[in-house]
Amino acid sequence: MSDILVFKNLTKQFGKHKVLDNLSFHIPKGHVVGLVGPNGSGKSTIMKCILGIYPYEQGALYFEGQKITSKNVNRMSSRTGALIESPSIYPFLTGMQHFKLYSATKADVADVVNLMGMGKYINSKVTRYSFGVKQKLGIALALINKPDLVILDEPMNGLDLMATLDLRKIITSEAQRGITFIVSSHILSELEKISDDIILINNGKMFFQTTMPELRGLGQRSYILTTNDNKAAKNLLLQHGFVVADNGSSIQIDNSARQLNDFLTLLIENHIELLDISHQGMDLETATLSYIKGSREAVHND
Numbered sequence: 001m002s003d004i005l006v007f008k009n010l011t012k013q014f015g016k017h018k019v020l021d022n023l024s025f026h027i028p029k030g031h032v033v034g035l036v037g038p039n040g041s042g043k044s045t046i047m048k049c050i051l052g053i054y055p056y057e058q059g060a061l062y063f064e065g066q067k068i069t070s071k072n073v074n075r076m077s078s079r080t081g082a083l084i085e086s087p088s089i090y091p092f093l094t095g096m097q098h099f100k101l102y103s104a105t106k107a108d109v110a111d112v113v114n115l116m117g118m119g120k121y122i123n124s125k126v127t128r129y130s131f132g133v134k135q136k137l138g139i140a141l142a143l144i145n146k147p148d149l150v151i152l153d154e155p156m157n158g159l160d161l162m163a164t165l166d167l168r169k170i171i172t173s174e175a176q177r178g179i180t181f182i183v184s185s186h187i188l189s190e191l192e193k194i195s196d197d198i199i200l201i202n203n204g205k206m207f208f209q210t211t212m213p214e215l216r217g218l219g220q221r222s223y224i225l226t227t228n229d230n231k232a233a234k235n236l237l238l239q240h241g242f243v244v245a246d247n248g249s250s251i252q253i254d255n256s257a258r259q260l261n262d263f264l265t266l267l268i269e270n271h272i273e274l275l276d277i278s279h280q281g282m283d284l285e286t287a288t289l290s291y292i293k294g295s296r297e298a299v300h301n302d
């Protein structure tokens with residue numbers, strides 16, 4: 001899989017404040033990449049560098065293998081659609097009139113209106129739109145010129161459950177057609193449903209870039225077990241050399257040595273009844289929290 005975009009040791013400063021600090025990551029073509037980080041970590045700044053809104057001081061940005069400079073930034077920005085911060089829309093124009101501002105063809109407008117399910121209100125003035133419908137219009141405008149790369153900053157903000165599900169379907173189906181998405185959101189449970197890859201940044205620095213399957217796999221190393229006698233089960237397993245922790249109403253067994261059959265057999269032979277067993281799955285929220293907490297503790301310990 002080739003990369004549509006590569007950040008290489010990119011540094012962006014506002015005065016003396018380094019907002020992006022020697023940042024490197026890559027965006028695979030046709031993937032949905034979730035951009036995660038606490039408030040002020042630099043997500044919007046990354047997006048604005050891609051759109052050519054912000055210049056940067058050091059490092060390089062490559063679009064489809066070509067180095068982007070201030071002279072050819074249009075090559076990248078003209079093929080990128082974006083919704084950053086609130087959508088730039090005009091209350092007294094209709095949705096349809098917005099598409100005309102973007103010089104969209106009739107066929108493209110029909111496609112995007114159909115895709116976003118906006119037929120009902122496309123000829124009404126935006127002043128009559130709810131917040132969620134305005135957000136939908138902003139996303140439709142990001143998609144209208146058939147971009148190769150789409151940047152969405154907090155696109156789920158203000159969307160109700162149905163609109164969130166619609167947006168999830170749209171992003172997934174457009175990515176299957178080869179469009180690449182970079183999506184930032186603080187709604188991590190939603191972001192992990194749509195993302196192929198995750199980039200976590202903090203204080204303008206890269207913490208990790210991983211695929212969602214890799215991230216989930218991090219949690220597959222232990223089992224959570226509930227039995228009719230957790231105390232007895234824990235003692236028995238400890239006596240036989242298993243690594244066991246007490247979780248209150250359950251016990252956690254390290255399975256990095258892949259001993260599932262061994263510990264189940266041991267429990268059954270000792271007449272301990274198994275009530276429940278599950279993998280401890282790593283989710284995006286747990287991973288993000290543990291990295292951010294780890295880095296804060298490191299700063300306090302310095």
Ligand SMILES: Nc1ncnc2c1ncn2[C@@H]1O[C@H](COP(=O)(O)OP(=O)(O)OP(=O)(O)O)[C@@H](O)[C@H]1O
Pocket residue numbers: 014019037038039040041042043044045046
């Ligand atoms: N135009 C600017 N001038 C000066 N500082 C700026 C400017 N734009 C952003 N910053 C600073 O850069 C840092 C990163 O901001 P940015 O908006 O990129 O973060 P973010 O991760 O998108 O945050 P949030 O999740 O709150 O949207 C912040 O400290 C912010 O104050």
